[in-house]
Amino acid sequence: MRKRTLKNNIKTLRFFCSGMTQKDLAEKVGVTRQTINAIELGKYSPSLELAFQIAEVFNKPLNDVFSYE
Amino acid sequence: MGDAEKKVYISLASVVVVTLAYGVVTTVINGPGFFFSSDTALAGKSILLLMVACVAVNMLLGNSLTIFSALQHDPRSDTECEATLVDERDKQIELSGLQLSYLVFTLGFIASMAALWGGWPPVAVFHLIILSLIVGEIASCLIKIVKYRRGF
Numbered sequence: 001m002r003k004r005t006l007k008n009n010i011k012t013l014r015f016f017c018s019g020m021t022q023k024d025l026a027e028k029v030g031v032t033r034q035t036i037n038a039i040e041l042g043k044y045s046p047s048l049e050l051a052f053q054i055a056e057v058f059n060k061p062l063n064d065v066f067s068y069e
Numbered sequence: 070m071g072d073a074e075k076k077v078y079i080s081l082a083s084v085v086v087v088t089l090a091y092g093v094v095t096t097v098i099n100g101p102g103f104f105f106s107s108d109t110a111l112a113g114k115s116i117l118l119l120m121v122a123c124v125a126v127n128m129l130l131g132n133s134l135t136i137f138s139a140l141q142h143d144p145r146s147d148t149e150c151e152a153t154l155v156d157e158r159d160k161q162i163e164l165s166g167l168q169l170s171y172l173v174f175t176l177g178f179i180a181s182m183a184a185l186w187g188g189w190p191p192v193a194v195f196h197l198i199i200l201s202l203i204v205g206e207i208a209s210c211l212i213k214i215v216k217y218r219r220g221f
Contacts, residue, residue: 031156034071034217043220044158 006045007067010036013058029053072138073159074217077166079134081210083126088203091119105193112192116199165221166213170205177201
């Protein structure tokens with residue numbers, strides 16, 4: 001069975017959100033900048049709560065930010 | 070590198086430095102035969118001093134890092150200082166480190182009891198128990214570093 005991983009568009013969404021930095025996003029959702037970086041690079045899968053918080057910052061549904069491929 | 074990750078390096082450094090210092094000082098003062106001697110009072114005193122030194126060095130280095138981070142933090146910004154921020158990823162990494170250190174300590178403790186059963190002197194068994202604690206702590210730090218660097 002093919003291994004599926006969690007992908008995300010956070011970097012793109014940050015770019016379109018007037019160049020929001022990782023630090024800005026981290027402060028908005030209450031985590032460290034390193035955690036946002038790890039999520040963006042696919043090194044860490046966030047909790048459901050954090051995933052919803054990130055999606056809420058970009059005003060997007062969860063599916064537009066994260067995908068399971 | 071985040072502050073939680075820096076604390077792991079500090080913890081690793083303090084454990085390695087204090088343990089090496091303990092090994093060298095104890096061997097120089099009491100001789101290499103001390104670890105297999107029957108002087109339990111001296112062993113108890115040495116191990117107690119090792120534990121106190123380990124906690125003191127860890128606290129000293131940890132507090133220095135916190136003070137250094139607080140000094141670097143801009144007081145005009147209304148954001149929380151990162152040194153005090155522990156998020157879900159840090160907690161998960163901490164938990165996996167704790168799991169590994171318990172596992173290593175448990176194996177070391179079982180080995181110590183087997184050694185005691187096998188007729189090893191109590192001083193050597195005490196040191197085996199302390200060694201398993203130290204190895205557990207080092208393994209915990211290493212797994213945390215790997216998880217911070219490579220992800221999970």
